[in-house]
Amino acid sequence: MxxxxxxxxxxxxxxxxxxxxxxxxxxxxxxxxxxxxxxxxxxxxxxxxxxxxxxxxxxxxxxxxxxxxxxxxxxxxxxxxxxxxxxxxxxxxxxxxxxxxxxxxxxxxxxxxxxxxxxxxxxxxxxxxxxxxxxxxxGDHPGFVEAMADRVGVALEKIGRPARLVFTAHSIPSSMAAVSRYEEQLRRSASLVSQALGRTGEWDLVWQSRSGPPEVPWLEPDVLDHLRTLDEPVVLAPIGFVSDHMEVVYDLDTEARQLADELGLPMERAATVGxxxxxxxxxxxxxEEPVPVACAPGCCLPLTRSPGRTRPQGS
Structure with missing residues (x-):
């Protein structure tokens, strides 16, 4: 221990x-x-x-x-x-x-x-x-999965009709994604949450809070671009965040909400685990678990670092 x-x-x-x-x-x-x-x-x-x-x-x-x-x-x-x-x-x-x-x-x-x-x-x-x-x-711990599933379940009940489940997480440069398990872990976590809800239908994983020079590739699609492709009610589930901080309340509760209203798209946003x-x-x-094995020294470091974000992650 x-x-x-x-x-x-x-x-x-x-x-x-x-x-x-x-x-x-x-x-x-x-x-x-x-x-x-x-x-x-x-x-x-x-x-x-x-x-x-x-x-x-x-x-x-x-x-x-x-x-x-x-x-x-x-x-x-x-x-x-x-x-x-x-x-x-x-x-x-x-x-x-x-x-x-x-x-x-x-x-x-x-x-x-x-x-x-x-x-x-x-x-x-x-x-x-x-x-x-x-x-x-x-992200795959039963405690995180069950808490997130409960939060999403509340949003699904609130929207009161069949809805597309769209998980969101902070986008990162593609060069960083290529040398980490970030996207893989998020997809596993989203799948586990969907299973915990007993949902057999499809779900989406999209990205938010992209910043930096436009010529630098980041993970896509962006949540706003994705909303424009939907023609059904949607529940946004910010699985990549553990609290309702600035990027959640601005990118989802402000920008995504405004766009959904413009599109006439019914939308609810699930709370984070908090x-x-x-x-x-x-x-x-x-x-209570054994001492974790530390990540390798070079883990998650791209060969060439991308320019720094201009919108802070996790604030």
Missing amino acids: GNYDALLVLSFGGPEGPDDVMPFLENVVRGRNVPRERLLEVAEHYQSFGGVSPINEQNRALVSALRDELDVPVYWGNRNWHPFGEETVRRMKDDGVARAAVFATSAFAGYSSCRQYYEDIARISIEGGPELIKMRHF THPRFVAMVRELL
Whole structure:
């Protein structure tokens, strides 16, 4: 077993007010050649929600639920905004934590969704601080599948008629998809959720939040393009996300909703797993598993890195 004496929830982070937005985005793209006008464009998405990313309050709710579920202390740190991971690890050291599991708020393989969390762990680890061990991908774990199926079932009931089930996830550059199991894992997870719902019909996996230069290929089809091809009611299920953060509420609840209304297409959006009790219990079950085998050092790294995103993933 893992024999951990604490859990660190490691997430992306997001602004908590209008003055935080640009400093946060600058943290996200530090070291990448992203034009400032592109940052200003993304900043408008945040400012339309008062400059507050929903991810922070949702992480607080998840941490609270985990503290009720687990018998070890639960800490929270972020990659790009307060509380920063390095601040949290220093506090863990002061608290005497020796060995902690790291639960990254992303279920699947990929650079930003997995490999970068290994890089974060290496960056925030300190001498004399706790040993930090990243937990495995969990998109096929029964806890995630059952929680997601329950969320989708609610949306299917709400739409009240036969509907096309369309799973969504963050698009990534094709070069990154080619060297990871990201798409494969998402398709397996979507299939398991569909089976859990007892659905024998077809489902779709589409992509959202594409950014970067148009000449760089990313996974397709885009969710908006896909909606234009449908002539039946649709339930969007954001399986690639664990909370209703900015990309869910903007790309799906704002842009996709507006398009569906224009098309006269009945649409419901399923909630993400969030603090679903089965999802929270899943984290405890992961802690009870043997120590996961770390991904290979070169996993999820394309031979040539694509230009950085101009819309942050997971915020």
